[in-house]
Amino acid sequence: MNRIATTFGNSHIVIEAGSPQPDATTIVERKGLGHPDTLADHLAERLSQAYSRYTVQHFGAVLHHNFDKLALLGGASEVRYGGGQMTSPVRVLVNGRAAPMCGGETIPVTEIVEAEVTEFFAERLPEVSGHLDIDFNITSNSSPGAVLTGDDVPDRTRWFNPRSIEDLRERRVRLSNDTSLGTGWAPENPFETFVRDLVDHFSGESDFTRSHAWCGTDVKLMGYWDGQSADVVLCVPQKSRHVASRAEYVRNTESVLAECYRLAGIALPGAETRFCLNARDVPEEDELYLTYTGSSIESGDEGVVGRGNRVNGLITPLRPMNLEGASGKNPVYHVGKLYNIAAIRLARRLHEATGKHAEVHLVSTTGQRLDQPWRVLVRLTGQDVETDKVQALVTEALDGFPALTDELVQDGIVLS
Numbered sequence: 001m002n003r004i005a006t007t008f009g010n011s012h013i014v015i016e017a018g019s020p021q022p023d024a025t026t027i028v029e030r031k032g033l034g035h036p037d038t039l040a041d042h043l044a045e046r047l048s049q050a051y052s053r054y055t056v057q058h059f060g061a062v063l064h065h066n067f068d069k070l071a072l073l074g075g076a077s078e079v080r081y082g083g084g085q086m087t088s089p090v091r092v093l094v095n096g097r098a099a100p101m102c103g104g105e106t107i108p109v110t111e112i113v114e115a116e117v118t119e120f121f122a123e124r125l126p127e128v129s130g131h132l133d134i135d136f137n138i139t140s141n142s143s144p145g146a147v148l149t150g151d152d153v154p155d156r157t158r159w160f161n162p163r164s165i166e167d168l169r170e171r172r173v174r175l176s177n178d179t180s181l182g183t184g185w186a187p188e189n190p191f192e193t194f195v196r197d198l199v200d201h202f203s204g205e206s207d208f209t210r211s212h213a214w215c216g217t218d219v220k221l222m223g224y225w226d227g228q229s230a231d232v233v234l235c236v237p238q239k240s241r242h243v244a245s246r247a248e249y250v251r252n253t254e255s256v257l258a259e260c261y262r263l264a265g266i267a268l269p270g271a272e273t274r275f276c277l278n279a280r281d282v283p284e285e286d287e288l289y290l291t292y293t294g295s296s297i298e299s300g301d302e303g304v305v306g307r308g309n310r311v312n313g314l315i316t317p318l319r320p321m322n323l324e325g326a327s328g329k330n331p332v333y334h335v336g337k338l339y340n341i342a343a344i345r346l347a348r349r350l351h352e353a354t355g356k357h358a359e360v361h362l363v364s365t366t367g368q369r370l371d372q373p374w375r376v377l378v379r380l381t382g383q384d385v386e387t388d389k390v391q392a393l394v395t396e397a398l399d400g401f402p403a404l405t406d407e408l409v410q411d412g413i414v415l416s
Helices: 036-059 109-124 190-203 207-211 246-267 335-354 387-398 401-410
Strands: 002-008 011-017 026-031 071-073 076-080 083-088 090-098 132-139 181-186 220-225 229-235 272-277 302-304 358-363 375-380
Touching: 002 387, 011 387, 026 190, 036 071, 036 090, 036 109, 036 302, 036 401, 090 109, 109 132, 181 335, 190 207, 190 220, 190 229, 190 246, 229 246, 246 272, 335 358, 335 375, 335 387, 335 401, 375 387
Parallel strands: 011 375, 090 132, 229 272
Antiparallel strands: 002 011, 026 220, 071 090, 071 302, 076 083, 181 358, 220 229, 358 375
16 A cells, blocks of 8 residues: 655645455445434534525624534324324424624524424425424523633634624634544445435335325335345335225335335346345234324434434445534534535545545544644555645645535535
C-alpha cells in the first residue's frame, strides 16, 4: 500500500493507494418511508429547512438552531379486518434549540414547527395527521464557553439571541461546531443498490403501491449477500381497512413475494435469492403485520433521529460508517451533517475519476475552520493514483460548503 501525506492549511491529508478491495460479503439494512426512525429523521430535517428558509427570507441568514434530537412516541390503535382506528395520539417531541428572535423581531418558532409537523404527517401518514400531540421542548440556551469576567456580555450568549446577523460568528468565518467525522464510500455493490430500490419500491410511489392500496410504508429489510447468493428478511405491512380477511392478507403477502422474486431476477441475474416475509406472522392466530395506518408508529413504536438509515440511505456494518444523526442539524456549520454529505460526494467523485473503490473520512476539531478538517483520509483500491488530481478533488469538496448550505436550505436534500 502506498501512503502519501501532505498538508492543506491546518488540514492533514493522507492518501492511501492500493487499499484492500471490500469483501464481497455484505450485510445491509434499510428502513422505509413509514418506519418511525425514518419519520423522525425526515421530520427533523424539514423543521431545519423551514426554520432556515424563514430566517433567510426575513433576516438574510440562517440563524442558529438544531432539531436533531427530535423523537416520536407511538400512539395506540385498534386493528380489524376491513377497518380500524387510532385510539391514542402519536407524541412528537420537538427537542432542540432555535433563536427566538433577531434584532428585536420575534420569530414564530412554534407556529413554524406546528405547521410543518401537521403538513408532514398529512403527506406521509394521513391517518395519523389528526391524532398528534406536539410537545415543544425548544430552548435558546447558549453553548458552553461563555465565561463572565466583568460587565460585558460574552459574544457566545448572543448566538441564539442575536442583535443582528452580524452577531453570528459564521458571517466572518465558518468554524466546526463539534469534534466529529463524516464518512463516505463508493460505489455500492449490486446487492446494496437492490436493497435500496426494493425498500423504496414497497414504501414509496411505485406501480406496485399505486395498484395495491393495502401496502403500508413501514417497510424494513435486512439482507445478507456473499457475492453469489442472497438471503433477505423483509417486513411489509398491510393497511387493515383494505384487507377484508385473513385469507386476503395471505394472498397479499404472496403478491409481495412474487414481486420480490421478479425484481431480484432483474437486479441480481443468475444469483439465488431467498426471501422471508413478515417473519413474525402467525396467520392461524391472526397475529399479522396488519396496521391501520401502515406504520408501527400507530401502536407504541418509537422513532428517534439518528437511529435509522445513514446519510447514504443504508445501514452497512461491514462498510465504514459513523453514528451521526445528520437530520435536523444546522446546515451552516454542523459537521455531523456537512462532513457526511461532503464525504459521500467526494468518494463518488473519486470513484468516477479512478474507476476504483474509494473511501473518505473527514474529521473535525471543534472551533477549527470548517473547510480545513483536522484529518482527511482518502483510501483508494487503485495502485496508480494521481496525487495532484485527488488533492484537487478534496480541495473542491472542502471549498463547497457555502454552496452545500444553500442547497440544503433551498432545495431540501432528503437525507437517508
